[in-house]
Amino acid sequence: MRQNFINIEQAIKLPNTIFIDVRSENEFLEANIPGSINIPILNNEERSEVGRVYRQKTIEEAKILGLRYASCKLEQIYSKVLKLKKEYENIILYCWRGGMRSKSICNVLTTLQVKNVYRLSGGYKAYRKFVINYIQNHVKDFKFVVLHGLTGVGKTIIIDKLEEDNISVLNLEKLAKNSGSVFGDLLFEGKSPSQKQFESLLFNDLYYNDKKYVVVESESKRIGSINVPDSIMKSMKKGYHILIKTSLQNRIINIYSDYIKEDCKIDEKLIKCIKHLNKRLGNKNVEILISRIQSGDYEFVIEFLIKNYYDPLYKYSIDKIDRTDLTIDYNKINDAVDKIKDFIFSKNLDEGSK
Incomplete structure (x- = not known):
């Protein structure tokens, strides 16, 4: 299934755009892309439990548990995105590294034919790298x-x-x-x-x-x-x-x-x-x-x-x-x-x- 990837430099230049952070509440509160909103695919407790299963059992069991927690939220996430689409032309999803969490939501929204939905390549980590580079190298322009x-x-x-x-x-x-x-x-x-x-x-x-x-x-x-x-x-x-x-x-x-x-x-x-x-x-x-x-x-x-x-x-x-x-x-x-x-x-x- 084809997804619309977008890098951070392209993303922050898009007009009429909202960023959706699909990480857990604590991750979002610690640091996020300013102006983004938080719609967690796994909440704090669920993320912790999936991580525990990943460490102590197997990757497959962790994935199954993650799918179980995420599946019951899909209807609510879809409904929220449809409301946002009435106000914003472009929607950009991101997680920590642009991996499983943002990918799964992007797949669902693409399948449901929601237009102009993008997955941020590299996730918040790529955004953070871009911010650091700008502050280190472009502040001197002022x-x-x-x-x-x-x-x-x-x-x-x-x-x-x-x-x-x-x-x-x-x-x-x-x-x-x-x-x-x-x-x-x-x-x-x-x-x-x-x-x-x-x-x-x-x-x-x-x-x-x-x-x-x-x-x-x-x-x-x-x-x-x-x-x-x-x-x-x-x-x-x-x-x-x-x-x-x-x-x-x-x-x-x-x-x-x-x-x-x-x-x-x-x-x-x-x-x-x-x-x-x-x-x-x-x-x-x-x-x-x-x-x-x-x-x-x-x-x-x-x-x-x-x-x-x-x-x-x-x-x-x-x-x-x-x-x-x-x-x-x-x-x-x-x-x-x-x-x-x-x-x-x-x-x-x-x-x-x-």
């Missing part, structure tokens, strides 16, 4: 514009505003779901992605970007549990560097807006984080900060942390910047946004496309 500044100067706010104005940005903290500090988890809901998934999201943001540059916030190699790829770090170092400054009061306002403004459970979260600073700040100061949080005096807490934790911690990295191509000391944050846009246009970074 010119990086790196924003530096002490905590609270509004780098993330500026990145968001630039993106709204159709300026090309790469928000590493958003992709990692962590802002990289002891309070790093507070800004984002849900768990951080795995390293593999982070790199896939990073790949997506760059591969589908038709600009020749990206604006990015200065980061250390590690953001929470995520490691920023070496190629990104090297490109950041070679890029343009903009230092952002503003008043202490503006920094307090920015941090309040980011971390506290709309979170009804912020007290509990802040206190949990503050307790991790006993060694650095001392027990007495931590007790004072907890008391101020409980009384709603967030400005005191923010100012204290800026002066006694963040600035001493990060000032050294600011001083280590090799060169600064532009320094912006703003009163209103929109002025900083406009000056960065002017800088991009003055360097002709926005002309043409890749």
